[in-house]
Amino acid sequence: MARVISIANQKGGVGKTTTAVNLAASLAAAEKKVLLVDLDPQGNSSSGFSIDKAALQSSIYHAIIGKNRLSQIIKPTELEFLKIAPSNQDLIGAEIELINVISRETRLKSALKEVSGLYDYIIIDCPPSLGLLTVNALTAADSIIIPLQCEYYAMEGLGQLMKTVELVTENINHALEIEGILLTMFDPRNNLSFQVRDEIDRHFASLRFKTVIPRSVRLSEAPSFGKPALLYDITSKGARSYIDMAKELLQKHKDK
Amino acid sequence: MARVISIANQKGGVGKTTTAVNLAASLAAAEKKVLLVDLDPQGNSSSGFSIDKAALQSSIYHAIIGKNRLSQIIKPTELEFLKIAPSNQDLIGAEIELINVISRETRLKSALKEVSGLYDYIIIDCPPSLGLLTVNALTAADSIIIPLQCEYYAMEGLGQLMKTVELVTENINHALEIEGILLTMFDPRNNLSFQVRDEIDRHFASLRFKTVIPRSVRLSEAPSFGKPALLYDITSKGARSYIDMAKELLQKHKDK
Ligand SMILES: Nc1ncnc2c1ncn2[C@@H]1O[C@H](COP(=O)(O)OP(=O)(O)OP(=O)(O)O)[C@@H](O)[C@H]1O
Ligand SMILES: Nc1ncnc2c1ncn2[C@@H]1O[C@H](COP(=O)(O)OP(=O)(O)OP(=O)(O)O)[C@@H](O)[C@H]1O
Numbered sequence A, B: 001m002a003r004v005i006s007i008a009n010q011k012g013g014v015g016k017t018t019t020a021v022n023l024a025a026s027l028a029a030a031e032k033k034v035l036l037v038d039l040d041p042q043g044n045s046s047s048g049f050s051i052d053k054a055a056l057q058s059s060i061y062h063a064i065i066g067k068n069r070l071s072q073i074i075k076p077t078e079l080e081f082l083k084i085a086p087s088n089q090d091l092i093g094a095e096i097e098l099i100n101v102i103s104r105e106t107r108l109k110s111a112l113k114e115v116s117g118l119y120d121y122i123i124i125d126c127p128p129s130l131g132l133l134t135v136n137a138l139t140a141a142d143s144i145i146i147p148l149q150c151e152y153y154a155m156e157g158l159g160q161l162m163k164t165v166e167l168v169t170e171n172i173n174h175a176l177e178i179e180g181i182l183l184t185m186f187d188p189r190n191n192l193s194f195q196v197r198d199e200i201d202r203h204f205a206s207l208r209f210k211t212v213i214p215r216s217v218r219l220s221e222a223p224s225f226g227k228p229a230l231l232y233d234i235t236s237k238g239a240r241s242y243i244d245m246a247k248e249l250l251q252k253h254k255d256k
């Protein structure tokens, strides 16, 4: 059975998609069988792998509302061991449509059952909110990775996110763990980066990934070529840092 | 009657809050009477002005659901001409609560009527989504300012946002205009910044603010002191660029 990991944080622009795309690619490069689920109506993870979103006949939206089976919407990527369940603007209506549906929080969890045996890891990219899509992702997940931008506003939202994780753990998904807090866009020339790191180490030291993702232009350029960083520029510090992060994750679960 | 301007973009982390806080402060410094409405459950605009969100008896949430009048929840700030309608986590439930309510799109518009005569400008900071809160902001607004981070993923979402603005203009608020597209976090050392600027000039040249907001550490430090940039470091290029932007906005409306 696959380990399901949701990449979530309601604060916008903290590196959820960049982490989902590059972690999934790095795990696939290590020959783990990976499914990347794009659960954001913006569809950034999908375009990060050159998916033509306008041309999609069906997407994760159709699997969530039960019109298609998940296996029918999954697409290949340039990486042999990586597949993607793409999204597009159809997903915008999902939150409102799901409101009055029975078991609205477990739609994704049920959809994933069909394919879970085919993968080692399922990575879910979440939108910047704590609405029904993110709750679906947290309900389906074994664990959550929290990308944390090294900025003041990003720190502010962490408390709220931890509370939401607790609520989900108590009420819907008792098995949900925190896989880790990942510092992103770390810039050693900027004092704020060290302040955020120290603050996290004061309160959540055991949860922080040792790997820190630096601010790296290559990471923000790669999506315009529809590739993860390791296919765009494997020598860049951005690509290397996500490979290190994948190694750290694999090491942690090897012992289990 | 106040001019109501919504700062909106469903892409996360593009500078909506930073623009709302610093534009509102710059207009107030020019002795315009300004109300800043924080419509994001994250409450970043509120903490940008040292509001103790946990201590609030009532917030914009209570004005939207009709429990309080807007005038009852408005707070002063350090700037004489600037008031704020703060938000906190109470707002998280609003989107779900409003779903089955009559006139769910016009709750904010009605709430603002009570105070509109007291202000020259009302600035609304939106959350990173196209849900009911942002629709409320676009329905209440005379115009929208679209902060656009100079990055690939931010460009991707622009088409969807323009479509949503069109839908709101056709169906709910015929008077809604696009005040402008504001380039944010522009970094002259990064090619991507010039590519985004050129792409915008190819398709939306007439809509782009001449003022470009540079990437500036001072802008990201100011919120940790609970102040807008012009009170934290008036000499910084970040603070100066928002003063220029406010001048550009005032110039545009002076002629009307
Ligand atoms: N380490 C990094 N160095 C430089 N740029 C980065 C880095 N990580 C992400 N970025 C860029 O910052 C922007 C925000 O990142 P990203 O889109 O991954 O965040 P997100 O949390 O998924 O945003 P949203 O909340 O909109 O889903 C993107 O343009 C991305 O290319
Ligand atoms: N011009 C700038 N230079 C440097 N940092 C900036 C600039 N503008 C914004 N920032 C920082 O970038 C981060 C994202 O900005 P901000 O929070 O204003 O975006 P947002 O669109 O309001 O995010 P959200 O989608 O979560 O509401 C913040 O930490 C902010 O301090």
Ligand SMILES: [Mg+2]
Residues within 6 Å of the ligand: A016, A017, A018, A040, A044, A126, A127
């Ligand atoms: Mg994203």
Ligand SMILES: [Mg+2]
Residues within 6 Å of the ligand: B016, B017, B018, B040, B044, B126, B127
């Ligand atoms: Mg914001």
